[in-house]
Amino acid sequence: MMDNSKKPIHSAWLRTMHWLNALAVVVLMMSGWRIYNATAFLGFSIPKSITLGGWLGGALQWHFAAMWLLFFNGLLYLGFNLFSGRLKNKFFPLSPKVLLADFLSALKGKLAHADPRHYNMVQRLAYLFVMLDSIVIVLSGLVLWKSVQFPILRELMFGYEGARRVHFFAMAALAAFLVVHLVMVALVPRTLVYMVRGR
Numbered sequence: 740m741m742d743n744s745k746k747p748i749h750s751a752w753l754r755t756m757h758w759l760n761a762l763a764v765v766v767l768m769m770s771g772w773r774i775y776n777a778t779a780f781l782g783f784s785i786p787k788s789i790t791l792g793g794w795l796g797g798a799l800q801w802h803f804a805a806m807w808l809l810f811f812n813g814l815l816y817l818g819f820n821l822f823s824g825r826l827k828n829k830f831f832p833l834s835p836k837v838l839l840a841d842f843l844s845a846l847k848g849k850l851a852h853a854d855p856r857h858y859n860m861v862q863r864l865a866y867l868f869v870m871l872d873s874i875v876i877v878l879s880g881l882v883l884w885k886s887v888q889f890p891i892l893r894e895l896m897f898g899y900e901g902a903r904r905v906h907f908f909a910m911a912a913l914a915a916f917l918v919v920h921l922v923m924v925a926l927v928p929r930t931l932v933y934m935v936r937g938r
Contacts, residue, residue, distance in 0.1 A: 747937035748855050754934055756816045759808060766791065766805035768914055773798035775907065780900075806880060813873055830863045838864060848926075855933055869916055872909050879906035 749757075769791035776784050777795045792798025820826040838860035844850040845861050858866070882893045882902035896902040924931050932938075 748933045749937050751937065752819055754937055756812055756819070757934060759812045760816065763805045763809035763812065764913065764917070766801055767809060768910060770798040770801035770805065771907075771910055774802060780903065781907070806877075809873070810877060813877070817870070829858055830867055833863060833867075834860060855930065865916060865919070869913065872912055872916075875909045876906060876913065879903075879909060882906075 769789060772785035773787075773790035773792045774795065775781075776787070776790065777798075790798065792801050817826075820829075841850060841860040850859060850861065878892060879896055879902045881889050882896055882899065883906060886893055886899050886902075893899060893902060896905050
């Protein structure tokens, strides 16, 4: 029987996919903000200094490149999680009662992180949300990219304009998750070491 203390906290495949997803999401957000600025359909603009691409055509090229990285890396990530049993073991079951208790502990800054191999209920829900949100981002992005080829998907998102808003707000939700994620890493810095070294 293998000693758990010698097993990596995060396997090599997980760490690799985590950092590739992080790269893809950052490029997608920054280039997406530049694409958004071309129309600013919500009535405000994103500061140009935090956008990527310089001009609309350049931003679209960055966006498409990162889109394929997120798509294929995300598929592999979901596949590994499903077939290895990690998805079931790490993220389920969910308990509303324990979730509420963990959430209140998190607000007080008292949420335990003693065992990095075990996700608390807040983490489980947050990571499941990111997986679902990423799927929404990809599907709404398909409508924006190939609207005519995905008529049913377009209608489910209330047309092209609806898909544009779904895409923007789904990415905004992902950006909000990233902010919280980085704050938590700052509060528990050893988690960054685990994601880099695995131990």
